[in-house]
Amino acid sequence: MREEGAEFPNIELRQVNPYLRGVFAKKDIKEGETVLFVPEKMCLTLDMIYNGTDFGKLMVDKNLSQSH
Numbered sequence: 001m002r003e004e005g006a007e008f009p010n011i012e013l014r015q016v017n018p019y020l021r022g023v024f025a026k027k028d029i030k031e032g033e034t035v036l037f038v039p040e041k042m043c044l045t046l047d048m049i050y051n052g053t054d055f056g057k058l059m060v061d062k063n064l065s066q067s068h
Contacts, residue, residue, distance in 0.1 A: 007037040 001008075010029055015021050029035055049056040 001038075001042065004042050005037075005039040006042060007034065011035060 010026050010033070011023050012026055013021060014024050025035075050060050051057070
């Protein structure tokens with residue numbers, strides 16, 4: 001993710017137990033400080049799925065989507 005421009009210097013992902021993972025702060029995070037930045041090119045939206053992929057279009061065509 002970092003190679004694509006994502007930034008998350010103050011958080012880390014941890015596996016708490018075999019069934020649970022979480023995001024934890026590495027330090028106290030100040031008001032206004034960026035916690036996570038994900039460039040738009042790395043985001044996947046419902047609109048992109050439904051209108052930009054064959055699978056999404058199939059879900060809509062077969063009425064398998066509850067949000068459309």
